[in-house]
Amino acid sequence: MNYWLFKSEPDTFSFDQLKASKNRTEAWDGVRNYQARNFMRDEVHCGDLVLFYHSSCAQPGVVGLAEVVREAYPDHTSWDKQSDYYDPKSSQENPRWFMVDIKWKKQFPHFVSLAEIKDTKALQNMKLVQRGQRLSIQPVTKKEFELICSLGGL
């Protein structure tokens, strides 16, 4: 099993919105970065656990856990001219972008802020706190995952 950190801007899509979705499940669409896409397409598997991270907001940090419930399939928003995520270079015959489905699992009793992560020595190797690292989908080690869960009160 693999562990991941997924970033989302809460103004666009928050952890609470995931919880309020049908079956608490939503498609992770709109990823338009090749490295993040490759992770989704090749390495994100059903049953993998996801740290749900809120970015670009007053309180950046990890809010809770989600689980991958469907593996990569074409991101249809890339074919939709009305969508903000439209990409003319992606076609149904040759889709360029992919998405997975994730399901809300558990909210942390304690929000784990970015500041707290930065203050934790054992988490200094996380991509999240590395200089210039902007990937919206990042692999997380088992140890890092477990430590964040413990900081979150699980």
Place this chain on the structure above:
DNA sequence: GCCAACGTTGGC
């Protein structure tokens, strides 16, 4: 809103 750091694009 600023700005540093990246990623992507496209001319050559």
Place this chain on the structure above:
DNA sequence: GCCAACGTTGGC
């Protein structure tokens, strides 16, 4: 394949 210009990310 180089690289300048541009766009995006995301913390502050």
